[in-house]
Amino acid sequence: MRQIFSIISYLFHPFLMPLLGLFLLFETYTLPFSIYKLDALYYFPGQAKQVLYVVLGILTCIAPGLSLLIMYWNKLISSLEMEDRKERTYPFILVTFYFILAYIYLKLSIPEAYQHPALMSYFFGIILTFAVSFVINFYVKLSLHAAAAFGVCGMLLAYYQTQLDSNLNVILIAIPLAGLVAGSRVYLKAHTFAETVLGMIVGFGVLYSVVKLQLYI
Helix, strand or coil: CHHHHHHHHHHCCCCCHHHHHHHHHHHCCEEECCCCHHHCHHHCCHHHHHHHHHHHHHHHHHHHHHHHHHHHHCCCCCCCCCCCHHHHHHHHHHHHHHHHHHHHHHHHHCCHHHCCHHHHHHHHHHHHHHHHHHHHHCCCCCCHHHHHHHHHHHHHHHHHCCEEEECCHHHHHHHHHHHHHHHHHHHCCCCCHHHHHHHHHHHHHHHHHHHHCCCCC
């Protein structure tokens, strides 16, 4: 059982969740209220999607992962799991920096017509989630797995509420999966129940609010 939950933790690692969220935004069917098709991310041009997958995948997944490995090899952190809350400070700053770069890329490098409010607010919301988690980490070792998994759920729910039609089955699958990810962290004793619930609340609350209100700069 422990091995199964460990696999779940790796498959739904916080570094992978932003890319998964982007995939769900782009590839799950929605129908916009307006007659303008690009108001639904599903209808974005395939080439634009591919470019974003590659660039954002590098900035939000590959670069942070490699940076953590380098920190581990140089003994700046004692393990990749970062069980010690105090060891999380510099990785938090570094990962947040990569997400800021990703957001700057979205803001400056893609045409304004493709700067969909849900897309922009999603990545801005991820930065805010890291910022809130960074502050909380000074006091409690919040579960980033739970924050990331439920953050995707909150983002999807908020985005679907801006569309005339959407596939709600995605939400009905995503929430139990996110619960399984959160539960795995408790089972593996990586976090207490309270730390995991706190991560769920922060991830879902921040991403849902930011995407729903379409907040970004």
